[in-house]
Amino acid sequence: MEIKKTSHSRLPGLDINNLPFGKVFSDHMFLAEYTDGQWSKSRIVPYGDLQLSPASSMMHYGQSIFEGMKSYRSDSGEVLLFRPTDNQKRLNVSAERMAMQDVPEEIFMEGLVELLRIDQNWIPTGDGRSLYIRPFLIASDNYIGVKPSDSYLFLIITTPVGAYYDHPLKVKVEKTFFRAVEGGVGFVKASGNYGRSLYPTSLAKKDGYDQLIWTDAREHKYVEESGTMNLMFVIDDVLITPKLGDTILAGITRDSVLTLARDWKMKVEERKISVDEIVEGFHSGKLQEAFGTGTAATIAHISNIGFDGKDYELPKITPESFSSRVGKMLDDIRRGRVEDIHGWVYKVC
Numbered sequence: 265m266e267i268k269k270t271s272h273s274r275l276p277g278l279d280i281n282n283l284p285f286g287k288v289f290s291d292h293m294f295l296a297e298y299t300d301g302q303w304s305k306s307r308i309v310p311y312g313d314l315q316l317s318p319a320s321s322m323m324h325y326g327q328s329i330f331e332g333m334k335s336y337r338s339d340s341g342e343v344l345l346f347r348p349t350d351n352q353k354r355l356n357v358s359a360e361r362m363a364m365q366d367v368p369e370e371i372f373m374e375g376l377v378e379l380l381r382i383d384q385n386w387i388p389t390g391d392g393r394s395l396y397i398r399p400f401l402i403a404s405d406n407y408i409g410v411k412p413s414d415s416y417l418f419l420i421i422t423t424p425v426g427a428y429y430d431h432p433l434k435v436k437v438e439k440t441f442f443r444a445v446e447g448g449v450g451f452v453k454a455s456g457n458y459g460r461s462l463y464p465t466s467l468a469k470k471d472g473y474d475q476l477i478w479t480d481a482r483e484h485k486y487v488e489e490s491g492t493m494n495l496m497f498v499i500d501d502v503l504i505t506p507k508l509g510d511t512i513l514a515g516i517t518r519d520s521v522l523t524l525a526r527d528w529k530m531k532v533e534e535r536k537i538s539v540d541e542i543v544e545g546f547h548s549g550k551l552q553e554a555f556g557t558g559t560a561a562t563i564a565h566i567s568n569i570g571f572d573g574k575d576y577e578l579p580k581i582t583p584e585s586f587s588s589r590v591g592k593m594l595d596d597i598r599r600g601r602v603e604d605i606h607g608w609v610y611k612v613c
């Protein structure tokens with residue numbers, strides 16, 4: 265791998281513990297190119313603009329997919345990643361569905377590890393802080409016809425972040441628009457999924473909500489996800505989350521939360537869950553918790569659910585609530601503070 269380091273680090277003078285989410289990027293980035301049937305030109309270079317033809321196919325037809333992960337600094341100074349090969353595998357699930365070239369594990373992991381070694385001083389320390397990592401793959405043919413690209417660019421950029429949400433979320437059940445449908449691309453991290461969600465979300469924001477709860481495209485009866493998070497409920501001490509399928513993104517945080525709940529002998533159900541069941545649980549007092557799970561926020565508590573013009577205020581979360589305990593346990597695992605019995609933590613250096 266070719267490595268070209270910057271001679272002007274932007275780090276001196278920056279307070280990386282107090283940056284806005286996702287706006288300041290570390291000194292370097294990783295790139296690899298796929299052309300003529302093979303990956304080549306793996307390199308780390310100073311973070312900077314790309315030069316692309318205006319005919320690059322990704323700009324026109326959306327062959328563009330991404331991943332999201334985080335790196336943490338342990339109390340003893342190690343650089344840690346959480347389940348990175350799961351992100352690599354999921355990138356390739358997305359690549360297959362979008363008819364794109366897959367990225368081999370060696371290229372993904374070598375690029376990631378080398379980039380983190382070089383930019384490790386960009387990892388912020390302290391509660392809720394980490395280095396957010398954005399691997400992405402884009403089609404780069406200079407061709408305006410609609411067909412799978414023959415050339416691709418794989419990149420990794422990183423940005424120091426703090427807490428994603430600073431308050432429990434007010435979410436609104438969406439019954440007009442939908443995020444995903446059977447046979448569609450909701451289960452993959454394809455760029456277009458996020459662009460199309462912005463308009464419905466902006467309408468919910470006008471009504472005073474932070475995010476949407478997406479429901480199934482056919483009946484708007486069953487809940488699916490909230491924003492870019494998987495959705496979980498605790499009803500009558502049972503942890504319930506929608507089952508994976510075409511319309512649900514297989515979150516790594518989701519899987520980790522379910523695994524910990526099962527370790528703790530909590531009853532877990534992966535199945536369809538209707539909005540009516542949630543409202544019933546609210547009225548009967550059996551609905552204890554609702555929260556979203558995802559890399560950016562880890563656990564996002566939900567305080568209010570808006571549905572059919574009514575606003576349901578959920579019971580207050582305490583440190584003993586399942587979502588608080590599981591969020592803390594995940595944080596402790598990712599920062600190397602507790603034993604990693606599932607082999608989730610990857611030590612970079």
Ligand SMILES: *Cc1c(COP(=O)(O)O)cnc(C)c1O
Nearest residue numbers: 492493494513515516517558559
């Ligand atoms: C990324 C994402 C998630 C969360 O996945 P994690 O692996 O936990 O970060 C959930 N839903 C959608 C739609 C996503 O894009």
